[in-house]
Amino acid sequence: MPTWYYAENDTQRGPVSDDDLAALVQAGRIQASTLVWNEQLTTWQPYASARAMLVQRRAEALATGVPEGTASTAPTPLRAAPVPESRAALPSADGAEVCMACGMTVPSGELEQVGAQWLCLGCKAVRQMAWSDASAMAYAGFWIRVAAKLIDGLILVVGNVLGGLAMAGATATLSSADGGSPIVTMLTGSGLQFLLSLAYTVVFLGRFGATPGKMLCGLRVVRSDGSRISYGRALARHFADMLSGLTLCIGYLMVAFDDERRALHDHLCDTRVCHT
Secondary structure (H helix, E strand, C coil): CCCEEEEECCEEEEEECHHHHHHHHHHCCCCCCCEEECCCCCCCEEHHHHHHHHHHHHHHHHHHCCCCCCCCCCCCCCCCCCCCCCCCCCCCCCCCEECCCCCCEECCCCCEEECCEEECHHHHHHHHHHHHHHHCCCECCHHHHHHHHHHHHHHHHHHHHHHHHHHHHHHHHHHHHHCCCHHHHHHHHHHHHHHHHHHHHHHHHHHHCCCHHHHHCCEEEEECCCCECCHHHHHHHHHHHHHHHHCCCHHHHHHHCCCCCCCHHHHHHCEEEEEC
16 A cells, blocks of 8 residues: 655655545645655655556556556655746756746656646646536535525524623623723624634634535535635635625625626635535
8 A cells, every 4th residue: 555745834744544645635635736745656746646647557557467666665855835826937957847836847848838837747637627626616506505604694693692691791790890881891792793703704614615504505615726715715705705795785696696606705705605
């Protein structure tokens, strides 16, 4: 069974087994573009292209009866972090070129243009897989999103009631001691409700890609290419969601008429709500 290593935050992780790797993929920690390595690979490669290569080798071994070989028993040094997308394919001294997505040096002439970028074969496969996943996404309609929103709202109401009771008890104690101001108490309670709603949305979307309401309805929030959203994008989406409500809820009604079932906040944050 191959032993896998993977890159996370520019740091080498592992070794992990095939089953552990599959669990990491399922959890979203390893995605199609994540660099991985095992004994049968000569260099670090995006997970999508590495898996495809190993499947092809296994099929060839079964067809020819020749056992699969191994490249080495220790991972090669982890390459530097991917270069920015704006970086051009740069020729090196020996005539090789640099992939604009992963920064890997490849022989001259092996880069292929994909859109506005020049990519190595591995990154091209990853990009095409992302586009394929995006085209296959089943966008969530208006009413299922309303149901998810109502469930989340109910959960937050319960949380706010419990928080309000705790706040009321603390206020009564402080008022009896030093005559605390009711206005300060009201503002504090409103602030706590806002922070609870903010943390609820950002933590669940950033960590799981869905709030509990969306989970119960079988929905998830993704980028336009099908990838997971970051905590920063989840934060931006929370405030954009408030803007959808401030437009007399027209921002929400856009879901019913948009081809990709996007609300105003989805347009602003480049997100989609899909069925899992």
